[in-house]
Amino acid sequence: MSHISSSPRAVTGLKFFHIPSSLYHFQKPVSVMPMTQKLHPEAKSAAVPSPCPAVMASRESSVPTPPAQEVAVEFPSEFPSDFAGPSPAPRAGQTVFERIPSAKVTQSRRVLVTTLLILANLVQMTVNFAGIAGGRTLTKSMGVKPANASWVGASYGLTQGTFVLISGRLGDVYGYRELVLAGGAWLAITTLASAFCGKAFFAFLAMRALGGLGGALIMPNAVAMISSTNPPGRVRNLSLGLFAASAPMGGYFGALFLGAFMENTDWKWFFVFTSSLGIVVSFAIWLLSMRETPVDQHGIIDYVGSALGTTSLILFNFVWNQAPSVGWQTPYEIALLIISIVLFGAFLVWEKRYTSHPIMPLEIFKAPSFLTVLLVVLLNYMAVGTLIWYQVLWLQEVWKWSALQFAVGWTPFVICATAAACLAAWLVPRLAAQWILAIGTCTILISNALMATVPVSQSYWAQVFPSVVLFAFCPDFVYTAGQIIASNSVRRHQQGIAGSIIGTLNLYGNSLGLGFASTIEVQSAKRSGSQIVGYRSALYFGVAISVIALILDVGFVRLVKDNREGWGEEDRLRIEEIELAQYAEASGANPHAGAERP
Template identity: 50%
Template sequence: MATVSETTTTPQQQQRRLGSAQRVNASSTWHRPTSLSKATRSLITTLIILANVVQFVSNFVTIAAGTTFTRDFGRKSGPGQANWMPASYSLTQGAFVLISGRLGAVYGHQRILLLGGAIIVVFSIANAFCASYESFVAVRALTGVGGGLVMPNAVAMITIMLPPAGRVTSPWASSPRPRPSVAGLAPCSPASSPRRERSGSGCLSSCKGPPVHKKGKIDYTGACLGVGSLLLFNFCWNQAPSVGWKTPYEIACLVLSLALFASFLLWEKFVATEPVMPLDIFRTPTFTALVFVVLLSYMSFGISLWYMISWQQELRGWSVMQTAVGWIPFAMGAVVAVGLAAWLIPRMAAQWIMAIGIGVMVVSNLLLATMPVQQTYWAQTFPAVLVGSICPDFVYVAAQIIASNSVSRKQQGVAGSLIGTLNLYGNSLGLGFAGTIETELTKGQVDPIKGYRAALYFGAALAVAGLLIDFAFVRMPKDEREGWGADTEGETYHDELGVTGHATGVQRETPVGSLA
């Protein structure tokens, strides 16, 4: 009777091996780091970073010139009057970031990024023809939808194309500060090789591939509940400074926003088959704490930014151009900050990098809150601006690395959406809270200084709260992945304190050639 040698495989074994190889290939075809040349990957990264620059410039326009635009439309720029100028774009951008990562996972991150860019272009042009304050703010809000589609999908494209995230998250985080050094963050030349002479859109198309969740579905019910709750809650707080909390629709909107958010959580947990925000993403012990830390940090940063500009323009008579010149140290400091953050990534745990960013925000708010009404720019405003420039890069880089290392490949867009939501939504929500405090303290008073100081002290308190949560609960999950393999849900990890948690990260896959 014939015998089977030890090296012979049965048809069943061969079929299993083939299936394993196909699964590995299917999970790593288009995003494998070696699938694109180094120069092409660098060019694509640069283009994606530039897309982020565009959406941030669009956002910053009404932050730097918000009080001036408000006066141009015939409205007062005092307490509670101009806050919608900086808040409208961030409001819709932060809310729609929640769903845009999922849209990218299903329809393709590249497609959603390009759609977001088109929306920014169309409504930015429409803004130039607005003749009233209300129409201008409304169109600004629509422009923010485009920004919400751009940001998380750009992050997802980078982290999937060039994992692990730490390689390019630092230069990505630096892109929201328009400066000459952006071109040097991902050096490449389109003309460096005849084979690479192509347009920007053509280069972006080279990383086009099947969506990471092509057969997935969009949870439109969950999206409507989640986005609706975020929009209404933020609207209440940013509208309250101008109309007051005694206005009936304010209370009604607040109650409705909380009801929608509760419904969103229940729907995502018990009903949705493919939720827009899978609640199991919060299973890692550190992730929930990370959410609060990032939200509080950017609420504090938004308050510091707006009241620094308002102080200079409203109390010291600075023009928009003078404000721009006074903001130059921020850009210079951010260049140093992003380089320092990149240098610290392999040398310091991400939660401590984030703590540095939050700590300087405490200092920045306190410097602004305690300065005299009339004082030379160099005494306290300059150090506040320079020190505050460290916060966005350090917090964003650290948060993205912690989030990306904690989730699977399919959840990269969701994680990017969540961090982006907290970043942008926090800026707008912080202005709503601070505006309410400012308005309540300056009722019947001509001098707004008391309200300014109270708002800045509140910003410092938010940063202190974020710092305490970071120290107590945020830890960096150890990640030894090399590239992306097949998704492995349910694995466990041990953080730096020895705490065991449930991770949704990706387990390294055995190479196809060594399948046994």
């Protein structure tokens, strides 16, 4: 039993708080006891030990207020192993507090901040998709050969999809809010620099790739902010659904705005415009978001694992996206492919055996069917990347549409994608996850098949229009289901890691699929002598990997529906503990004072 002494010099081994006299107007001596009961007024008694003792005092207004005194509170020397997340175990007597959103934050402010986070993702997706929708048009204006055009669409997604793997862990240590703000600022700078690259194609690609780093910081940390701010249930599901919808909406606006700027002025003003928009959104987040302590502010970042993982992913993606331009007969292509595979194997060994603070804890994959789900998601997004790029090429190269005409033709996509995101969030508590994924997989399968068989002279409404409509359901169903399942399956301090994994599959899969499909396109076009045959072959590749994803999903994925509403028992207890500590600190106590007095 912890105890209090009015004479600080009479005890040793205790931590001292300076507690104002207003906290202890009492008739009876104050008692300190372990918190074995929930503090929530509606909660029933529960024998759950707590690392944070509760100070209970009865107040009596007739008793004169004594001067402030120092009291000693002894904290337990043992803490539950998961209380501070992946940080090193606390020393005896050391107080550890985890970041948990205060229940006193108004719902309207939560909604406003969530909206701003969704807008931040919309802006970065606008920048991302502009390179895909306008990739061929931009390369023509720079005088670049068609074989290199895919790099305009792939460069941003390459770095974003790679570094999103570690940005969630950076958010755990340095704060999700800080990482979102840093990503927004960096994206604004690189986007502005892209505007003034002129005909310097490789400089433009470099700015696109560097901009992907900003997007990598934004996406998983914004998801973590949304997930940790909103408890499991309808609000969180809807928020994540709208966040998923911001991706296709951003893509649509990227195509629309870039096309409008290119038809009326120089394309550089599009990048100036989006950079300015990003600055405004980032400033609003800085101004209105809640300042919170990182969940693992004293944690250690696994730099060796980060280097191995990111290098292997970058090299593997680079090889496949470079192959259409230089061919597989180029010696460095095979060499880099082998190196990337070896580095990824070394990454897995390092994460499993040697590091105590992995950036991707392998135990997160032990959940039933989780690894299979990740493979299904990856294949889906590879098919998505394939469809998007070759739909752009078909409409702009075969049908000779402008970038603006393409954006107008994509209008049904953004409407259906927004509805699909909300529908996916609604389905999560009502339908098992594998069937939500199956629906999304079927839509991308049919969409690729429609585009692969469309005649050259056919009307837009016959096959392209239904392909656009059906395709809209795939990314939102897959992404929303994946994020909700991941965020509800891990502990609160692993939200960033879960968001990173799904975000990596989303973005990296798009870029990787484009590289695979482009390789198939170039080889097929060379053998047949027809560029249209090359396009069709790439789209049939999208059909094939969609079929594989569907077989894996239906045959091997077994995840139950999630109908939770609100924080779990452990989360509620920890929220109450932290609020008690925050109250003591706001009242003048210093729970982090670690120096003992004589």
